[in-house]
Amino acid sequence: MAAVTSLVRAQQIVMARVDEALRPSGLTFSRYELLALLSFSRTGALPMAVASARLQVHPTSVTNTVDRLEAAELVKRVPHPSDRRATLIEITEAGRRVVAQATEELNDSVFARPGLPPQRLRQLLQLLSEFRRAAGDFDIGDTPTHWS
Template structure:
């Protein structure tokens, strides 16, 4: 696949210029921030998807496998997976169905709730997600496109945006041990 052609100008900077020219000065900086974040997400996701393609994984399938692999026993309730992945339950269900079909995850009855399901990572699923993680670490995560200081600053700024948008709450301080 050919590399995308570089544009002679930054279209987001041009959009800001147009916003200002049309008198939308109070919204120009916000529009620039939103469109910049969306474009950066597109660029990063494209790198991730190129890296995961040889493993026949989408990012959603990878996230589910990695989430299960992080647990002590490679298992968790479906409801917990939905909450942690922060996506619509239907999307998680569709992702899980494909992982089950491919033999990477199995569903088991929940030991305490007959209406709920447990998701269990198979040995094949663990092996695949470990190989995919190694590739992502090498090809994407070690060099995300910014130096380490800028990356840490960006993560901090985006965390504030997410917290201020109600995405999560700061953890409550734990009491000092006696």
């Protein structure tokens, strides 16, 4: 129980820091994740089903996130050019500006200072990678220390 409690509490601490960093941009973490995914895509647009799979969240969650981002004019829905059944989510220029600003803030205030010295952070990443592999999570490679 102690391990689970510690993991949950650590997640709460990290997410509180992330939420604080995102507050000025008006984004939640799920909205930030979707904007970041779109900003890294080749065309700035993805089918909703692909975004759901890449973010590893239920399609309903993506729909709700898109609704809010669309209301803020950070994304727009566009028809898929070759599949009339599908809808693309496309990041707008305003969305690109917001996600760039939010990424800079996250990099400065959260990712650059994770709360552990580099060696301990590498050890933590190795342990978490082992845990995730054992749980059948997606393949994260043999050397996750490049995330530090």
